[in-house]
Each structure stands twice: as C-alpha cells, then as structure tokens.
Amino acid sequence: MKKLSKWSVFYLCLVFVVLYAPIFYLIFYSFNSGGTMHNFEDFTLDWYKELFHDSRLLIIVLNTIIIALLSAAISTIIGVLGAISISMMRKKSMRDSVLSLNNILIVSPDVIIGASFLIFFTILGIKLGFFSVLISHIAFSIPIVVIMVLPKLEEMSPTLVDAALDLGASGKEVLTKVIIPYISPGILAGFFMALTYSLDDFAVTFFVTGNGFTTLSVEIYSLARRGISLNINALSSLLFLLTLILVIGYYFITKRANKQMGVK
Amino acid sequence: MVLPMKNSKKWYIIPYYLWIALFVIAPLALIVYYSFFNIEGNLSLENYEKFFTSVYLFMTLNSFWYALLITLISLLIAYPTAYILTKTRHKQLWLLLIILPSWINLLLKAYAFIGIFGTYGVTNKTLEFLGIGKQQILFTDFSFLFVSVYIFIPFMILPIFNSLEKLNPSLVYASQDLGASSWTTFRKIIFPLTIDGVKSGCQAVFIPSLSLFMITRLIAGNRVITLGTAIEEHFLITQDWGMGSTIAVFLIIIMIIIMVLTGNRKRGV
C-alpha cells in the first residue's frame, strides 16, 4: 500500500478537526459550573452527578437506543430486499417510478411526514407510543438504505451471477453467497445512515409518540424554549464516549479475530 | 440481473412494496388531497395560484440554489476525503469515526456552532489573535453553507468511499503506465467508474437540502428562506395544511424531475 503524502494526511486531519470541533465544544462546556455554553467559570462534575439521579432521562436514552437499533436493522433488511428487486427491473420507466416513490420521504419535510403518519395511525386506531415510533422510524429509514445499497448492486457484474448459476447454485445460494457479500459495504452504509436518521429525528417522532414514550431528540428540542441545561451536554458527552469506545473496541476485536483466522 | 426465482419465492419483495403502499403512496395521496383545500376547508385551486406568485417562486429558486451549492461543496470536500480514506490502514475505523459526530443531536451541535461562530466566540478570538479582527460569521451565507455541509458530509462520503473501494487498482496503474497524468487518470478512469457513488451521494444530499428549515433559522437567522421554512410555517403556525401540502407537492415534482434527469442507465459489464 502506497504511503500517504503529507498533504493527504493534513487534509484528512483538517476534516476530522472540523467534524469534531462542535463535539469537543459541547464536551468542554459540560464541565462548566457557569451553567451556560459561553462563559466558562469553574470546572465541575455536578452535571454528570445530576444525570445519575435522573431515572426519567435514563429511560428516555434507553428507549432512543432501542428504537434506533431496531429501526435501523429492520429498515436495512427491507431496504436491501427492495434495492435488489429494483435492480432486477428491466424497464427504465418502472425503475424510475419506483425510485421516485422511494425518494418521496426523503424530500418531504419531517413535519409533513409526521403529520401524515399521525393521521394514518389515528385512522387505523393504533395507539401512539413505542410501536408507532418504531414503525415510523423504519418507514423513513428505508429510502436511504435503498440509496446506499443500489449503487453497489449496479456495479456488480451480472457475470458473477451467471457464473454462480452455471456452477449449480440455487437462487437462494446466489442471494446469500454471491450478491449479499458483494454489496455488504452498501448494506453497512445503509444501516449506519438509518441509525443516524433515527437518532436525530425530532419532528416525526414528536408527532407519532404519546403515552409517556419519548426519545432524547424530542426531549432536547422541548427544552430549547427554556434553555438546555448542561446535564444534556454531560449526557451527550457520555453517549459519545460510550459509542467511541464501542466502535474502536469492536473494530480491533474483529481485526484480531480476522488475523487469527488468516484473513487479511 | 436475473435470478431463477420461482414465483412462490417472490415473497421477499413483499415487505418493501407493502412499505411503499402504506407509507409512501398513502401519505402522498393525503398530501395531494389536502393541497386542493383552502384554509377554510373548501375545495379550491387557490393554493396552486398562490404558489405561482413571486414570493413562492423566488423561494423555490432560492431553495434550489442553496441545495445545489451545498451538494457541490459537499462533493468537493467528500471526494478527496473518501479517496484518502481508501488509502489508509484502518479505513473502516476512520469511516465510522467520520459518521460518529452525526449521532449527536443536531440542536446541540447548532448551539455549539453558535458559540463557535459568535462575535465573541472561538473563531473570532483566533482571528483577532491572527490580526485579522472580528468578523460577522453568524447569520451569513458562509456559516449557513458551512453548517449544512457539515451535516450532510457523511452522506456524501459513504457512497463515494464504497465506489472507490471497488475500483480495480490495476486500471489506475495501467493508465499511469501508458503515460497519463494524475489529472487525466482521474478524469477518464477514476471518476467515471465511481460515478454511481457520486450520484448516490448527490441524491442523499440535494434532496433533503431542499427542505432545510432548522438551520436556516438557527445559523442563518432566517436570512435564507427555503421551501421548508414555508411548509413548516403553514403546517404548524397558520395550520393551513392545504398550502403546506401544495408546496410539498411541488417539492416532490422537482425531486422526480431531478431523478429522471440523473437516472442510472443499465450498463453492461
């Protein structure tokens, strides 16, 4: 592997610095005894201590994570299947119309999605809460999964499939042993983008939730009118740290495992 | 690509199309339906008439223009980033680290940016230190574009990265062996072969950018008005779901036109 030039490293570092600047800003002020995000007074851990007494907030965080994980997983599965079926279409007009339908939710403002889903749920008489939020999150994440997976399917050479079939693979085996491994980077990309959509969503969740169920985003936006106290900073910092450790940890564990199995 | 799937095996596509019927077509029908009702609840075309006035047409052009800028800038920054990433040793790790910040709540990050770009914030303190002096960064086009690109960058980097990964390096070596400069290699080999990823990224950025409204208020102080601003207002404040739906209809039409124009053509090998 060629070594990276100095400029490349510099550019990459610059990108990372900019990406993480607001995050570090938030973490920095989570230690502020001053209570605001612009006047640093004294270092304190009070905001973190406050978190541990707030069981309501803890429940909200856990709910948010559960919804994010499940909705991302399910929408990825449905999205992948959808992308595969789109790539198998032969008529351009069919493809274009399904793709346009796919993208409608991405172009629509969250308010509209939230309002129309709410109407939908009330017409069907579905009680608002965990399931209505889960279903809604799955619904708006599917399009982005399709967009992330489709290019990989397009790139895949059809001769791969033909070769597999020639060698006697069944339809199912072609799917699981040829197609899916090939497009797995797209699948992962779709999964992570779906996670992002879910974690960040406010408007849709706000409209379709109820009965005491709420996510972190809704909670934070509701605090805006009165001022977001720094325990939210503390919470976000902890979540960030946790995710960071998980990501790095997972990565090095799998690297180790692969090495031991002799995979590069 | 054709698979020898018996019709009974077609079950796997049911979830996706069920989703389209329930969560895309049904809400879409609802939106179109509402667009034909005016604020008093009577059937009327006045929403559509209103859309073709200078206020809304200007707003549409504005949204379009900013969405285009955001997409282009994201592309310019994301492509080199993705390219350099493919050459690193722990590329999946770096990729995940790029996505990580996007999981922190948007409002919090916006507040952080207000602090960073504020008149007495970090950036201005640095500028003062460098002798350039304080600048008005907040509430300008610059900060608006900066923060918007910040939000959308992971969506552009990921698909381009995936495309670059699958690029056959021997094609690049061959081109260089034959005497092509780096720029020509890029223009004729690398870029065309990764165009699918680029298109995917552009779609994932341009389309949502058209309806941005939170950033237009938080960072741009409403100096930038998009169609999203108007829709938000109509749905929530005026409670004129009719007009809001009409604008949404036009957003969708614009999206469809773009999709058709930049659509993927089936290619061989």
Place this chain on the structure above:
Amino acid sequence: MKSLVRGLIAIIVLSIILLVVVNQLNSSRGYSSGNTLTVYNWGDYIDPDLITKFEEETGIKIIYETFDSNEAMMTKIEQGGTNYDIAVPSEYTIDKMLDEDLLLPVDHSKIPNLKYIDSRYMDLSFDPGNNYSIPYFWGTVGIIYNPKMLDGKKITTWDDLWDKDLKNQIILIDGAREIMGMSLNSLNYSLNDKDHVHLKEAKEKLDKLTPNVKAIVGDEIRMLMATEEAAIGVAWSGTAQEIMWENEDVEYVVPEEGSNLWFDNIVIPKTAKNVEGAHKFINFMLDPKNAAQNTEYVGYSTPNKEAMKYLPEEITSDKRFYLDEEMTSKLEVYENLGKRSLAEYNDLFLEFKMHRK
C-alpha cells in the same frame, strides 16, 4: 453474510436486554399502577421537586411529556392517540382549542385555591369566566436591550427601534403576531387589527426596519443576547428574565405604545382520563407556597397574588415584570383572528423575512 447475520442477532439481543432494563426502571417508578396523571407541558416549565411532592401527597403518579410549540401540541391533542389529563397552552391556542371543542370545563368548586389568583389575570377575552383554563404564568412582549452596547441610549418605544443609528443591532423573535403586532402598535393600531390596509402599512413599515435587523431567530435568542451578539432584541418577558439572569447589563422595557400580554394557562383536554386527578393537580399548583416555589424555579411572572408574599421583595417589586394597573391596561391579549386573517399575518411576515435578502 455470516457476519451480517451475527450482527443482526447481536442487535436483537441487545435491544431485548435494554427493553427489559427499561421495563424494570418504569415499574420501579410506579408506572404499572393505574392511578396516573398525564401532564403535557413546555420543556423545563415546572419544578421537578413539585412533581415529586404532588406524587407523595396524592399517591397519583405523573407521566410527564413535553412539547416545544403550541401548534404542535394542539395537533397532537386534536388527533388523539394519547390521553392527556393536563396541558399548558398559551392563550391564543386556548382560544383555538375552544373553537374546536377540545377542552373540558374546569370545575371551580374543586379548586378552592383559585381565590389566590389576581383578578386582573382572570376573565379575559380568550376564556371568559375562566371556565376552561386556569392561569399558570404570564408575561409581556417587549424590548430587551444592552445599554452598555448602545452608549447608554435609552429605549422606551417601539418607534425607537427604527432609529437609523441602530444598523444591524436588532434580533427579532420569529413570531408573526409578535413582530406584526410591534409594527401595528408603533402605528397606534391594535395588535388584533384585521384591516387589510393597516396590515399592509405595518408590513411596509417593517420593511423599513430591515437594515437594522441582524437576524430573526427562535429560542436561541436567549443565548445570542446573553453573549452580546446584538444590542437589542424583541422577545417575551420570560426570555428577558432568563437573559438577565445570565448577563446583568441587559435591560427590559415594555414599550409605551402598547404591547402583548401573554398567558400560559392550565387546561384539561377532552380526552382526559383522570379528571379528578387533574383538578387536584391544578389546585396543588395554585397553592401559594407551591406557586412561589415554582416561580422561583421557572423565573417567569406568577399570576398568584398570594404567592407573591412568599417571593423575595426584589422580584415582586420589579415593575418590568410585575406591572401595575396602569401598565396592564395598555396591553392587549391576542384574540383569535380567524384563519384568514392569521394567514394574512403570516404571509406578510414571510414576505418581510424574504425582503431582507
């Protein structure tokens, strides 16, 4: 494929574990019991200690949900799906909710503490007789300014804002009625004016303000004013109180031409399940000691005359936030203008926003 499947299983297992944890936490807080009260309020708009106190006194568990805008809250309640027992809308929304028949009447006989509310804040146009709503907090719309940044200049009227020297010094709140109202008041019109000619006049006057306006923002105005991004802001008194708590240089004034008097009142939505509990809650919040405790936490002005006796002198004697009769007589409450006029206000405001480009 194998690793993907393994990843999927890991996610499902993790989710199940977390769900179990959530369930445990929920039941430890007593949510499995039937005696609950669902409260729908603005974020951070009640002292959490009072919630605990209420739960201990009555044995009723409170399920607390928050919203960030009146309209969104009204849409949620209208659509149903959740049975809110208590909600805290602003006055103009109560007007709309009554129009749509979304509220249950409040039984005054069950709220003896109602007698502690200042009569100035009762029986207003949006809810005559207070049959459906009980005052919670109130305030005004006015001008927040930093004299230090203006070389000691004093601001007393809306018209002062149009001063040519104030280039790029003003931040406005993103509210059509507030900003159009400000312009109408400066022209000596009512802020409930429906006359097309007057509205056009008001909008054109706003266009002349454009060079002085730095930005039109939402709740972040608090952060912006406190960090001295701008010398002047037009917002609610509650916001002013919060800014002043952070930055002592800042002043607040209710302009002479007149302004808006706003209220956040407690209501009982029609779909409420625990109406008894709702009344108990309202009575509890009206208790002078509780109201005083809440006022100290939230920082806005309380309508509870008796509660003022339990508040520090420096708060209750502050004329900017606890107005005397003469001042409140000049203020107007927002009336429901009807959908058409409301749309006209918003359209003109939108045009004003675009004019600034």
